[in-house]
Amino acid sequence: AAGVIQSPRHLIKEKRETATLKCYPIPRHDTVYWYQQGPGQDPQFLISFYEKMQSDKGSIPDRFSAQQFSDYHSELNMSSLELGDSALYFCASRAGTGYYEQYFGPGTRLTVT
Amino acid sequence: GENVEQHPSTLSVQEGDSAVIKCTYSDSASNYFPWYKQELGKRPQLIIDIRSNVGEKKDQRIAVTLNKTAKHFSLHITETQPEDSAVYFCAASKSDFGNEKLTFGTGTRLTIIP
Secondary structure, rough: OOOOEEOOOOOEEEEOOOEEEEEEOOOOOOOEEEEEEEEOOOOOEEEEOOEEEEEEEEEOOOOOOEEOOOOOOEEEEEEOOHHHHHHEEEEEEEEOOOOOOOOOOOOEEEEEE | OOOOOEOOEEEEOOOOOOOOEEEEEEOOOOEEEEEEOOOOOOOOOEEEEEOOOOOOEEEEEEEEEEEEEOOOOEEOOOOOOOOHHHEEEEEEOOOOOOOOOOOOOOOOEEEEEE
16 A cells, blocks of 8 residues: 655755655555654654645644645744754654544654754 | 653563553543654554443454553564564544644564563
């Protein structure tokens, strides 16, 4: 079965640079969630989208922005990167209203040097 | 907001024995409780979940129980195998629109001793 796709899988950036992470949800899933997981920590919710509209917002820095496009893929844009932004970034998708399960992509490992 | 506590943080059991991980949640409006297994550097993998209208759910060697009154839920793994070694996260969420984000517990590192 098709799964959530994320790209790139690994990304190395320097401080103050920008990064764009992409997420392609499972086909026919209309809801996308972004989570950040630091080393040894649990995933923390950043932001979510339903039918191309932001549906919820968590502890996402103002330096980050995200959107969901007409084909339901989502991009997380990160600017003025800081060392503390180094983490695993996961995207998860859900089938929509009436469905509860969130399925995670393989993640993007971002390293800021 | 929701707060999920998870215990223990580490757990070692002999192969073939059972393992139990417990979580408590704070928001009585939460109604969906999944469990994820995560191997090092990999994605969280949904292994079992339970909704608030059910008290127990079982899938082969794993089971989850929910006590809504006490606001706690538990993961039970029987006949443990070396491949069960991983970090396990419990989570809680609500089903109403705009509130489905998962709030995770802090994780349990399970080690199965051969």
